[in-house]
Amino acid sequence: MKWDTLDEEPCSLSRTVAVVGDRWTLLILRECFLRVRRFEGFQSSLQITRHLLSERLKKLVRFGILRRVPYSEAPKRYEYILTQKGLDLYPIIMAMVHWGDAHMGDERGRPLLHEHKNCGRLFDPVMVCSECGEALHAKQVHVHAGPGRREAAG
Amino acid sequence: MKWDTLDEEPCSLSRTVAVVGDRWTLLILRECFLRVRRFEGFQSSLQITRHLLSERLKKLVRFGILRRVPYSEAPKRYEYILTQKGLDLYPIIMAMVHWGDAHMGDERGRPLLHEHKNCGRLFDPVMVCSECGEALHAKQVHVHAGPGRREAAG
DNA sequence: AGGCTATAGTTCTAAAATAGAACTGTCAAA
DNA sequence: TTTGACAGTTCTATTTTAGAACTATAGCCT
Numbered sequence: 001m002k003w004d005t006l007d008e009e010p011c012s013l014s015r016t017v018a019v020v021g022d023r024w025t026l027l028i029l030r031e032c033f034l035r036v037r038r039f040e041g042f043q044s045s046l047q048i049t050r051h052l053l054s055e056r057l058k059k060l061v062r063f064g065i066l067r068r069v070p071y072s073e074a075p076k077r078y079e080y081i082l083t084q085k086g087l088d089l090y091p092i093i094m095a096m097v098h099w100g101d102a103h104m105g106d107e108r109g110r111p112l113l114h115e116h117k118n119c120g121r122l123f124d125p126v127m128v129c130s131e132c133g134e135a136l137h138a139k140q141v142h143v144h145a146g147p148g149r150r151e152a153a154g
Numbered sequence: 155m156k157w158d159t160l161d162e163e164p165c166s167l168s169r170t171v172a173v174v175g176d177r178w179t180l181l182i183l184r185e186c187f188l189r190v191r192r193f194e195g196f197q198s199s200l201q202i203t204r205h206l207l208s209e210r211l212k213k214l215v216r217f218g219i220l221r222r223v224p225y226s227e228a229p230k231r232y233e234y235i236l237t238q239k240g241l242d243l244y245p246i247i248m249a250m251v252h253w254g255d256a257h258m259g260d261e262r263g264r265p266l267l268h269e270h271k272n273c274g275r276l277f278d279p280v281m282v283c284s285e286c287g288e289a290l291h292a293k294q295v296h297v298h299a300g301p302g303r304r305e306a307a308g
Numbered sequence: 309a310g311g312c313t314a315t316a317g318t319t320c321t322a323a324a325a326t327a328g329a330a331c332t333g334t335c336a337a338a
Numbered sequence: 339t340t341t342g343a344c345a346g347t348t349c350t351a352t353t354t355t356a357g358a359a360c361t362a363t364a365g366c367c368t
Contacts (some may be wrong), residue, residue, distance in 0.1 A: 010265045012254025013184045021177045030167045039316050047358055085257050090292040091249040091281040099165025103239050109301030111164045117294045119286035120214055126284045126359040127245040132273035138187055138244040140271045147263030193345050203327055229334040
């Protein structure tokens with residue numbers, strides 16, 4: 001597989017997988033959403049090798065998911081902040097967290113609980129249809145080829 | 155990192171990443187949701203090496219995401235069907251598709267369009283709060299340690 | 309001035325995972 | 339009896355990752 005052009009495939013899942021489809025990247029993003037921003041912070045909480053962390057952060061910056069922002073002038077030091085594009089990954093992360101809660105739990109109970117500041121309650125994330133608001137299930141969805149697929153197919 | 159015990163970490167994201175956190179697994183699941191069920195089907199549509207496909211299918215069966223069901227007795231042949239646990243991965247896949255549509259698109263337009271059979275309309279998946287029904291955004295969520303985290307830490 | 313610490317990386321080698329191709333075994337149809 | 343379909347397994351070469359050590363800048367302490 002040519003992983004280097006996966007982000008240009010006529011498939012939105014492939015394109016997303018090209019950017020966030022590996023273990024370390026997903027764990028780094030978890031830390032980002034938990035407000036970690038600095039190299040040492042990621043490294044110590046994940047026990048990732050410095051080499052890979054450096055490489056993954058560069059990639060996330062290159063794809064516009066993180067911004068590398070200076071926070072100290074002398075010596076030059078940078079931190080990594082989620083862009084809007086990065087913040088928009090939240091549903092993916094939350095969907096994964098929720099699936100883990102539902103299907104990979106153990107007798108110790110949930111590792112984290114999530115409170116929705118707007119309503120003040122502990123919640124689960126639910127995926128709904130943008131048009132009718134009903135909860136979505138795989139078997140209720142029909143897939144059509146869109147313009148990007150038809151053009152790619154010729 | 156001890157990837158072999160990632161599914162026992164006191165973090166639901168880690169546990170999910172342990173199961174579906176790699177490129178091939180996510181692409182295989184895409185095919186599953188597009189109704190592909192057989193070894194040759196996965197292999198030819200993904201161009202994955204037979205070795206890795208075999209290995210990934212075994213893993214998905216081991217984690218209870220696919221069931222290996224015989225469809226021919228002589229010769230013995232099997233197909234791979236999503237279990238309920240597997241079907242429940244749908245929000246993750248859809249969240250990834252939606253992010254790809256929103257942020258990785260090109261001039262050709264969307265590769266696929268999704269129709270919600272219940273309401274008959276083309277839709278986007280939206281993640282909402284189970285309690286108040288509002289669309290969720292990262293900055294509106296506050297995270298608390300749950301019992302699984304506190305016990306692991308103590 | 310000299311040494312210690314903090315931060316953010318880079319460089320190196322060994323081990324593990326993946327790619328790519330060929331091979332195996334069962335059975336049906338020609 | 340040969341060919342083809344299907345569902346894998348086995349093999350070697352290449353790529354990726356792990357783990358540890360090293361570099362560079364600058365503040366602080368003595």
